[in-house]
Amino acid sequence: SFFAPHRDSEKVNGMFATLVVNLPSRHEGGSLVVSHDDETRTIDFDGPAGAYSMQYAAFYTDCKHEIEPVTSGYRVNLIYNLRLAGRKRQPTAPRNSENVNRTAALLTELFTDGPYDKIAIPLVHEYSEAGLSPDLLKGSDRSRVDVLARAAEQLNYQLYLALLTHHQSGSVEDDWDYGGRWSSIDEDDAEMDEVFDESMTLSFWIDMQGHEKEFGKMNLDAEDLLDAKNFSGNPSRQEVHEATGNEGVTMERWYHHGVIVLWPEERYFRILASEGQDAALPALVELIDSEPDPASSEAGRTFAREIINRWRPSHPLYIKRDGQSASAVEMLTQLQRLADADLVNQFIREGMVNDYGGSEGALLGALCDQLGYASLASALTHFIAAQVPTERRASLKATVEIVANLCWHDAPMTDERRSVCRTLVGELQAVMEQWDQHVETSPWLREHETREGIVESLFQALAAIEAPDLLENFLTHALTNPKHYDLHTVLIPAVKTSYYEVDEQSLGTEVMHRLLQHCIDELHDLTKTPVPVPTDWAQDIEIRHNCEDCRELQRFLRDPKAQVYRFRVRKDRREHLHRQIDSHGCDMTHVTERKGSPQTLVCTKTRASYERRQRQFEIDTQLLEELREMAEA
Incomplete structure (x- = not known):
């Protein structure tokens, strides 16, 4: 029910390994333990899966192995001798322990004396995302990863496989005709002349168990890429872009290559944080x-x-x-x-x-x-x-x-x-x-900051900490600064939102009453005189420009009887008049009548300003009534 540690003898000529096929059988224990080159692996055949599924393992004949005792049930196996026909020299288990120790010493020196937080070593062969796995590595890549992984484990370093994307953008070699179109070159055959910009990123991370890690994209500096001679070949993709504006024909290239990435475990946090x-x-x-x-x-x-x-x-x-x-x-x-x-x-x-x-x-x-x-x-x-x-x-x-x-x-x-x-x-x-007090000199660099909602927030805060002196100071500042604390957009909404939320016993009650009364007084002043109805068409607007067309526009604005005026002028003069009318806020429509040459700009006066003031008067009257009801409640 067990085998002590031993090595298999060569049972047939050319035998180099043993294959163990575990047939479905219910049992406990009986693990296969294989040791070689300072490494030990344990393969468990028991458990629920072993009772219903086929399992197998293979090992070289020069690997020491043992079968641990079967503690219950029956372990049923088929044993095969593996040999390669027609070969005098049979493969043997690799012995990398010396290389592992040398590599561990080199890595220690590299991270101790060098400027590295992480390093990337290109694999020799090419891999897609589907093929980038420790189990699917080809040729010398398998040994390279094995040595580095064992050295990393010895040093408590972290090691992963990843896909490196090297992106380049630049100009195309001189091979296009006049006008900026490439002619004699195919996009796939284009060659890059001067590189303007390039970057390297790591993605699709795989650990040594073949599990994907969610590290996302990580930048890689060129000096962190070691043994770059393996990082070559044709680009995975390239695109050529036609000339636009002052920019000539350009192209982009993307190279993809599998790499081994290592870093000391204690630098893991710093590496992720740097991203x-x-x-x-x-x-x-x-x-x-x-x-x-x-x-x-x-x-x-x-x-x-x-x-x-x-x-x-x-x-x-x-x-x-x-x-x-x-x-x-x-x-x-x-x-x-x-x-x-x-x-x-x-x-x-x-x-x-x-x-x-x-x-x-x-x-x-x-x-x-x-x-x-x-x-x-x-x-x-x-x-x-x-x-x-x-x-x-x-x-x-x-x-x-x-x-x-x-x-x-x-x-x-x-x-x-x-x-x-x-x-x-x-x-x-x-x-x-x-x-x-600030005067914004670059308004395009930030969104305009209003004071909407600020009064309500500060009232709540200052009432909560029982600071009536600070509340009084703030209200005095707000009431004397109508430019920022507008009656309609800031103060009245604050009253309507917060007035009933203030406890009558609160220290903020008196200040809130003061704010309410201020709004009532302001609305009373705004509504005590109705908006006068215009009796003529004159508009009291001073046109700041003094060209012939603007002087004519000024006379039209001041004329109390004229409602329509026609400017039959060429296009650039009509555009100038459009700008002047809009920038000065004139109450008129200005539409081009597209007949004849030159065409005619037809200007028609309106009552827009009066109508706006009348609408605001009606709104203010309604607001005054609402606030008076609040004060009397």
């Missing part, structure tokens, strides 16, 4: 999920620190303030699980300061409750102070939302929390004054 938070955060979540006690996970803290150190803020031109930054929210969520105040402080100062959306306040409040408001106060103050209008990534509304959530989220209002929140609101008000 950016979008690539690294899923791995951090997976790591923390695997920890029985995340708060005591040293690996989790190390990885989180590497991600923060390499946090990449969004480019200011592409920031979308939709209420959240998915990466910042995810990072705060994982930091809450790690419960490390130093990491939270570092992330607020170095990561979130340039990458936030406004919804992070609830998580920050939970972190303050967990770690203590005082422990995060300095970092939060730094974050708020950095959100100045000259910083392209800053958003006043999102910053106000974060501070408001910190002040009024559902948790006990301790003295420590109230004190820290007062400090944060004080810093916020200083930042708001900078925003309200």
